[in-house]
Amino acid sequence: MITFKTMEHLTFKEAHELFTSGFEGYFIPMKMPMDTFIARFGNDNLSAALSVVMFDEDKPIGFVLQGIREVNGEKIAWNGGTGIVPEYRGKKLGTILMEKALELLKQQQVDIATLEALSINEPAIRLYEKIGYKVIDTLHFLEAEGLLSFDEQLASEFELKRIPALQAINANIFPSLVPWQVDPSIAPRTGGEVIIAMKDSEVLAACLVRTKQQFGNDAEGVTLFQAFTNNEHTDGMRALQAVLQEGLHFNHSIKRTTYNFEDKMKNVIPFLKSNGFxxxxxxxxxxxxxxxx
Structure with a gap:
């Protein structure tokens, strides 16, 4: 008999074992130590009380991790992982599990449910589409290493500021509907910051990054999550290039990556690729x- 509870009814050990088993054989390994799994709830703003667990009698066999945040009066939810243990796959339980998770979100008066799926995971995408999800963008993982061309003239044209990502929450610098883990409310928990280009007190461009660096040492790597530009301003594109070369440390020999970077930022991706990404x-x-x- 199939029943449902929320994950708060499991012990840490039970929840971790279910997560590990649910992702067994997945396209990308999702194994993580128990402490990392537990910390993920805080780091990614997930909630055990909103995360659904499917049971066969007393045995947990599937899960949907979920979290909610409110932006400008609108509740946005995220599916932080869906899994079913191997012996229960292929029994059409995924649809039932997802519908139960959405039912819980509706009870919480969530406006928009979001998730990400690997592009190659066509069965999962079809399942999500079957229950009403729509693909609205493609997300890119780009990379580059070494010194890149840093334009000093470009950097001098704008007033560049660095602020903690925390200060960008609800500041209308970046869009509110974005992949969950690239939002300023998530990135600052692990050292995110925003680089802003201004001219005449007007914000022309900004990017959200996280740099891997220990005090007293050079930066080892940097990840780009979001970028914004004022396309209506004549200097908007140059301002964007200025914050990107600054935020991504073009003048240092480090590893650079993008994480869940949206395809709709079409003016950013060509610039990055022209610079070695x-x-x-x-x-x-x-x-x-x-x-x-």
Whole structure:
């Protein structure tokens, strides 16, 4: 008999074992130590009380991790992982599990449900589309290493500021509907910051990054999550290039990556590729479902 509870009814050990088993044989290994799994709930703003567990009698056999955040009065939810243990796959339980998870979100009056899925995971994408999700963007994982061309003239044209990502939450610098883990409310928990280009007190461009660096040492790597430019301003594109070369440390020999970087930033990706960034083997789709009309 199939029943459902929320993950708060499991012990840490039970939840971790279910997560590990649910992703067994997945396209990308999702094994992580128990402490990392537990910390993920805080780091990614997930909730055990909103995460659904499917049971066969007393045995947990599937799960959907979920979290909610509110932006400008709108509740946005995220599916932080869906899994079913191997022996229960192929029994059409995924649809039932997802519908139960959405039911819980509707009870919480969530406006929009979001998730990401690997582009190559076509069965999962079809399942999500079957229950009403729509693909609204492709997400890129690019990378580059070494020194890149740093334009000093470009850097001098704008007033560049660095602020903690925390200060960008609800500041209307970046869009509110974005892949969950690239939002300023998530990135600052692990050292995110925003680089802003201004001219005459007007914000022309910004990027959200996280740099891997210990005090007293050179930066080892940097990840780009989001970028914004004022396309209506004549200097918007140059301002964007200025914040990117600054935020991504073009003048240092380090490793650079993008994480869940949206395809709609079409003016950013060509610039990055012209400066040595290349596609990796990973890409995802960003999917949303309107829950409240």
């Amino acid at each position: 290349k596609n990796t083997d990973i890409s995802q789709v960003f999917m949303t479902k309107q829950l409240m009309e």
